[in-house]
Amino acid sequence: MPIRGIGFRTSQMRLKEKKERLKGIYERFEADALEFKKDAICKIGCTYCCTDVGNVDIITLEGIIIRDRVNGLPQPLKRQVKKKIAQNRLDKEKDKIARCPFLKEDDTCLIYDIRPFSCRQLYSIRECRGRGPTVHRQSTELAREVVKEIQRLDDTGYSGHISFVLHLLDMPGFRKLYLSGGFDPGKIAKFGKPHRLTINRFAR
Numbered sequence: 726m727p728i729r730g731i732g733f734r735t736s737q738m739r740l741k742e743k744k745e746r747l748k749g750i751y752e753r754f755e756a757d758a759l760e761f762k763k764d765a766i767c768k769i770g771c772t773y774c775c776t777d778v779g780n781v782d783i784i785t786l787e788g789i790i791i792r793d794r795v796n797g798l799p800q801p802l803k804r805q806v807k808k809k810i811a812q813n814r815l816d817k818e819k820d821k822i823a824r825c826p827f828l829k830e831d832d833t834c835l836i837y838d839i840r841p842f843s844c845r846q847l848y849s850i851r852e853c854r855g856r857g858p859t860v861h862r863q864s865t866e867l868a869r870e871v872v873k874e875i876q877r878l879d880d881t882g883y884s885g886h887i888s889f890v891l892h893l894l895d896m897p898g899f900r901k902l903y904l905s906g907g908f909d910p911g912k913i914a915k916f917g918k919p920h921r922l923t924i925n926r927f928a929r
């Protein structure tokens with residue numbers, strides 16, 4: 726069995742550290758947004774944010790965490806979820822409104838504990854149907870700053886719709902480069918441009 730080098734171990738440690746920092750950023754946002762979120766009328770089973778809104782944007786680092794969770798699912802669930810992710814990608818490529826692939830039949834989230842920041846920031850103080858979520862302006866501004874922060878944290882990665890980023894991570898060449906800490910936007914341009922992926926390092 727080949728022995729993996731110091732470079733690989735260093736990049737794995739860096740990735741682990743980034744995951745921890747991401748968790749810390751989530752926790753800090755929850756604490757900072759608490760005073761706004763206490764007015765939310767959201768409840769389990771209300772799936773408006775998971776079915777009727779446009780993109781569910783994630784950063785590559787969140788994609789890695791979600792991908793690992795999916796790969797650890799037992800069969801046949803893993804196969805079913807992968808099929809839903811692929812279908813979501815096809816639908817979104819046609820600009821269709823598509824149900825999130827992680828929304829279960831009972832209208833709860835399969836990956837709730839590791840859901841991406843775009844899901845964590847959303848709530849509403851009024852019924853969403855027909856007009857979308859009503860969020861405090863201060864909370865939206867807070868979330869905007871957090872998005873910038875997590876993009877800076879994931880400075881060798883990209884941001885975009887969940888099934889597009891997961892597809893990118895399924896490309897062995899990209900995954901290897903990303904996991905080793907490498908950065909080469911030219912290599913993903915063919916997929917990234919038409920799928921409107923943002924290069925985190927250059928995001929404003």
Ligand code: SF4
Nearest residue numbers: 775825827828834844
């Ligand atoms: S990841 Fe979970 S919370 Fe986020 S849109 Fe999908 S089902 Fe909803």
